Amino acid sequence: MKQIDLKKIKELELIANKLRQHVIESLANAGSGHQGGSLGMADIFSALYFQILHHDPKNPEWETRDRLILSHGHICPIRYAAMAEAGYFPLKELKTLRKFGTRLQGHPERKRLPGLETTSGPLGAGLAQAAGMAYVGKMDGKQWRVYALTSDGEHAAGLHWEAMLFAGKHKMDNLICIVDRNHIQIDGRTEDIMPLEPLREKYEAFNWRVIDINGNNMGEVIEAFEKTKSITQRPICIIAQTVPGKGVSYMENNHKWHSQPFKEGQSELALKELRLTEEKLKAEYSKL
Amino acid sequence: MIRKEAKLVKNILDPSIDKQATRAGYGQGVVEAGQKNENVVVLCADLTDSTCNTKFKELFPNRFIQVGVHEQLLAALGAGVSLAGKIPFIASFAMFCPGRAWEMVRTNICLNEANVKIIGTHAGVTVGEDGATHQAIEDIAIMRPIPNITIVVPCDALEARKATLAFLNVDGPCYARFARNKTPVFTTEETPFEIGKATILRAGKDVAIIACGSLVYNSLVAAEELSEEGLNVMVVNSPTIKPLDEEITLLAAKECGAVVSAEEHQVTGGLGGAVSEYLSKVYPTIMEFIGIQNKFGESGTDKELMAHFGMDIASIKKKVKKAYDKKKRG
Numbered sequence: 001m002k003q004i005d006l007k008k009i010k011e012l013e014l015i016a017n018k019l020r021q022h023v024i025e026s027l028a029n030a031g032s033g034h035q036g037g038s039l040g041m042a043d044i045f046s047a048l049y050f051q052i053l054h055h056d057p058k059n060p061e062w063e064t065r066d067r068l069i070l071s072h073g074h075i076c077p078i079r080y081a082a083m084a085e086a087g088y089f090p091l092k093e094l095k096t097l098r099k100f101g102t103r104l105q106g107h108p109e110r111k112r113l114p115g116l117e118t119t120s121g122p123l124g125a126g127l128a129q130a131a132g133m134a135y136v137g138k139m140d141g142k143q144w145r146v147y148a149l150t151s152d153g154e155h156a157a158g159l160h161w162e163a164m165l166f167a168g169k170h171k172m173d174n175l176i177c178i179v180d181r182n183h184i185q186i187d188g189r190t191e192d193i194m195p196l197e198p199l200r201e202k203y204e205a206f207n208w209r210v211i212d213i214n215g216n217n218m219g220e221v222i223e224a225f226e227k228t229k230s231i232t233q234r235p236i237c238i239i240a241q242t243v244p245g246k247g248v249s250y251m252e253n254n255h256k257w258h259s260q261p262f263k264e265g266q267s268e269l270a271l272k273e274l275r276l277t278e279e280k281l282k283a284e285y286s287k288l
Numbered sequence: 289m290i291r292k293e294a295k296l297v298k299n300i301l302d303p304s305i306d307k308q309a310t311r312a313g314y315g316q317g318v319v320e321a322g323q324k325n326e327n328v329v330v331l332c333a334d335l336t337d338s339t340c341n342t343k344f345k346e347l348f349p350n351r352f353i354q355v356g357v358h359e360q361l362l363a364a365l366g367a368g369v370s371l372a373g374k375i376p377f378i379a380s381f382a383m384f385c386p387g388r389a390w391e392m393v394r395t396n397i398c399l400n401e402a403n404v405k406i407i408g409t410h411a412g413v414t415v416g417e418d419g420a421t422h423q424a425i426e427d428i429a430i431m432r433p434i435p436n437i438t439i440v441v442p443c444d445a446l447e448a449r450k451a452t453l454a455f456l457n458v459d460g461p462c463y464a465r466f467a468r469n470k471t472p473v474f475t476t477e478e479t480p481f482e483i484g485k486a487t488i489l490r491a492g493k494d495v496a497i498i499a500c501g502s503l504v505y506n507s508l509v510a511a512e513e514l515s516e517e518g519l520n521v522m523v524v525n526s527p528t529i530k531p532l533d534e535e536i537t538l539l540a541a542k543e544c545g546a547v548v549s550a551e552e553h554q555v556t557g558g559l560g561g562a563v564s565e566y567l568s569k570v571y572p573t574i575m576e577f578i579g580i581q582n583k584f585g586e587s588g589t590d591k592e593l594m595a596h597f598g599m600d601i602a603s604i605k606k607k608v609k610k611a612y613d614k615k616k617r618g
Contacts, residue, residue: 067372110371111400117371118367118368119395125392125396128360128361128365128392129365129367130368131368132364132365132367132369132371132372133368133369133371135365135368135369135372136369139350139351158360159358159361162358162361163361163365165356165358
């Protein structure tokens with residue numbers, strides 16, 4: 001990694017930290033919602049919204065924008081945080097998450113909030129819709145790309161594999177599927193509930209190119225997205241190993257924090273830890 | 289009496305009347321839609337010929353997407369294709385799309401207000417020999433409660449073509465239900481068709497039949513035969529199940545005082561359901577329901593099955609008389 005990139009990476013890490021704080025605050029305010037996956041994906045959201053995606057927060061329907069599909073819609077708190085921080089809507093609107101009349105529905109709804117690309121939450125359906133968009137992109141010779149964020153748990157859904165077959169058939173090198181490989185789902189560990197491994201080989205057998213990364217290492221995340229640009233004739237899968245609850249020690253790797261309401265003092269404890277990390281990151285940044 | 293304004297063919301009772309399948313009318317319509325609008329694309333799930341999309345595929349190979357035997361993908365992919373700016377017609381047997389793909393239809397298409405046209409062919413028991421597994425007789429019922437959707441069940445191949453073209457003027461999800469077998473083409477180019485509008489084909493005062501799909505023709509023949517027995521039966525073609533033409537429905541109920549719904553579908557949740565839900569609110573009316581009475585289909589010829597499930601001409605006449613008797617008894 002070049003020296004000049006290290007500064008950018010630290011900036012993106014700081015943004016990810018900020019997004020994590022938004023997630024805790026908005027979920028504490030909402031009284032319900034999904035912490036684990038939201039925190040685990042903060043680094044990838046920071047990378048996408050602040051470095052990788054071609055997009056315009058002031059013009060969400062910009063025709064040549066890249067499309068970002070969030071298939072596991074339940075981690076929308078992190079998407080809302082990234083969108084607010086990027087300027088799609090005011091930060092204070094994050095307080096309305098999950099409240100009656102909000103644009104920030106418990107699972108994201110396209111018609112309510114510009115910039116979401118689709119309505120999602122029911123698992124397994126994101127990659128198929130992303131593939132539909134990517135097909136049109138190819139058909140019309142467009143340069144925009146489609147990024148589909150998917151959970152590991154939702155890989156149990158048959159529809160996801162239908163979409164994998166379809167994308168493989170059409171050599172969709174404008175389609176990037178990111179697997180949020182955090183090894184947990186509501187009922188427990190993914191490998192106990194329905195084993196997915198060997199996941200890389202499964203994608204490869206469906207004619208995909210696979211990149212394995214640590215999804216909580218900003219350098220690896222950026223490098224992986226950059227690498228996708230040189231891959232042709234194959235849809236691309238980034239298997240991102242992520243730590244559910246990342247950044248808040250008492251939540252990390254605990255499947256109970258897939259989703260549960262905060263008890264008294266818990267959100268404050270989480271924010272305290274995240275603010276300490278923020279100070280640490282700022283100190284590191286100033287030394288670069 | 290059959291109304292002149294309905295502009296039906298002259299030889300309506302002639303056994304030599306031209307016959308075509310409604311799915312074939314769709315096949316012509318979608319080609320014309322493709323010629324009119326270059327954003328029209330067709331998605332098929334390994335049933336291109338059966339769903340009458342072969343011609344479209346030949347004329348517009350770059351706008352035809354084969355998805356294989358993946359009906360959930362058909363619906364979800366269709367949503368994505370639409371959100372990227374196209375007007376996809378997604379076609380399969382009604383049993384599988386919307387049947388198998390219901391949740392994708394509901395969430396990915398309808399909640400998204402995606403401009404997807406869902407084409408379900410081989411609906412009803414007239415698929416015949418294929419048996420119960422392939423006879424979609426619940427499809428209207430699973431679609432009707434979904435907000436944002438338009439549902440059309442054309443009565444013949446010509447109306448099917450008109451409905452397909454009319455879908456281009458609806459900016460949102462639509463479902464059209466077509467049949468496999470050839471049935472009489474009794475409407476003409478001049479017969480009125482508009483989404484959301486029903487048409488009184490035959491005037492009458494004793495009982496009104498409100499029908500859709502294959503049962504419109506059977507109802508007309510039954511009404512003609514009943515006139516020889518002194519009964520004066522109104523026949524309404526109500527191809528749009530959603531939104532229902534409330535004005536004509538109410539008018540039929542008021543004019544006749546007894547209504548019989550007729551559809552090749554379960555009697556719950558379809559056209560009869562829509563009519564009775566509406567009339568019970570605004571003008572409670574004696575009703576009878578022609579359709580499948582809470583049973584699965586089975587193998588047989590279309591004639592055998594229509595008689596067995598009470599949808600042939602003789603059965604319609606019986607139900608109309610029953611409704612009339614109820615009305616007389618008050």
